[in-house]
Amino acid sequence: xxxxxxxxxxxxxxxxxxxxxxxxxxxxxxxxxxxxxxxxxxxxxxxxxxxxxxxxxxxxxxxxxxxxxxxxxxxxxxxxxxxxxxxxxxxxxxxxxxxxxxxxxxxxxxxxxxxxxxxxx
Amino acid sequence: xxxxxxxxxxxxxxxxxxxxxxxxxxxxxxxxxxxxxxxxxxxxxxxxxxxxxxxxxxxxxxxxxxxxxxxxxxxxxxxxxxxxxxxxxxxxxxxxxxxxxxxxxxxx
Numbered sequence: 249x250x251x252x253x254x255x256x257x258x259x260x261x262x263x264x265x266x267x268x269x270x271x272x273x274x275x276x277x278x279x280x281x282x283x284x285x286x287x288x289x290x291x292x293x294x295x296x297x298x299x300x301x302x303x304x305x306x307x308x309x310x311x312x313x314x315x316x317x318x319x320x321x322x323x324x325x326x327x328x329x330x331x332x333x334x335x336x337x338x339x340x341x342x343x344x345x346x347x348x349x350x351x352x353x354x355x356x357x358x359x360x361x362x363x364x365x366x367x368x369x
Numbered sequence: 370x371x372x373x374x375x376x377x378x379x380x381x382x383x384x385x386x387x388x389x390x391x392x393x394x395x396x397x398x399x400x401x402x403x404x405x406x407x408x409x410x411x412x413x414x415x416x417x418x419x420x421x422x423x424x425x426x427x428x429x430x431x432x433x434x435x436x437x438x439x440x441x442x443x444x445x446x447x448x449x450x451x452x453x454x455x456x457x458x459x460x461x462x463x464x465x466x467x468x469x470x471x472x473x474x475x476x477x
Contacts, residue, residue: 295406295414296459311466313440344413354461355404355419357426362413 250274250337252345252360256265260367266332270345272362277326278303284328285356288341296341300348303330316332334365371396371460373469388445390472391469397438399462405443407438408471409454412475414456417456418443 249295256268278286284318285300299309301319318331332339342364346356372395382388392403401421406414416425418434421441431446439446446454453476 294470295459295468297468298465308464346413348461351415352419352423352425353400353404354466355401355402355416355425355459356406356414357416357419359415361414 250347250358252347252358254345254360255363255364256343258364258366260335260365260369262336263334266330266335266339266367267364268330268343268363270330270363273328275305275347276323277288277321277328278323280304281308281350283350283354284295284319285346285348286323286330287346287356287359289344289346289362290341298330298332298343307322307340320327329333337367339365340367341365371398371463371467372466373457373458373460375456375468375469375472376474378470379473379475381475382448383477384448384450387446388443388448388452388474389448390443390456390458390474392436392438392441392443392469394439394441394460396463399461401437402437402439402460402462403434404459404461405432406457406459407452407454408457414457 252272252308283300301307316333342362344362345360347358348354376391382417403421410416422434455471
């Protein structure tokens, strides 16, 4: 059974870097066919794809966040991470990690439970 | 960027009713790479449909998807009490991946 679990600080100060980790169990992140993805949801709003990294290292970032985002894979720990720099209150959101499956096109079939991150001094 | 517009914004319905949700794309969705998700309060979204019409693993057959090009539909044949939620469409045929704004299905 594949599971994803986000972890990281729930409170980040403005201008600092938001760092989250997604721990993956039940599948190796270095196995082919998956996109390791971060998605966020502002309070009461819809979903926004932040970006994803393929197993082969190819990476996509949302153009509106591209200058501030880094997604990386740690195969030794079977985790992937998100770093979002220079945060503001507009980055307050629930952050989800998810798996995109190229066998399903690239639909996101497995999601973490989400973690709320508040940007405030 | 492909903009997805979902309608209606909210539907008030009773259990047992048939539901049809619409998702319209601003341009054609490549290879019908269109998915539908269900989200309940406090929970992560759950994949229902991928490739416009294929049910994801474990999804009941009362959920069905159809459409192609720019117009897509999610149908719930008979609303169960557990189906009251927000439904999102998503396209993944072109970068960036985009989501619709959601349709809330609430109890009448």
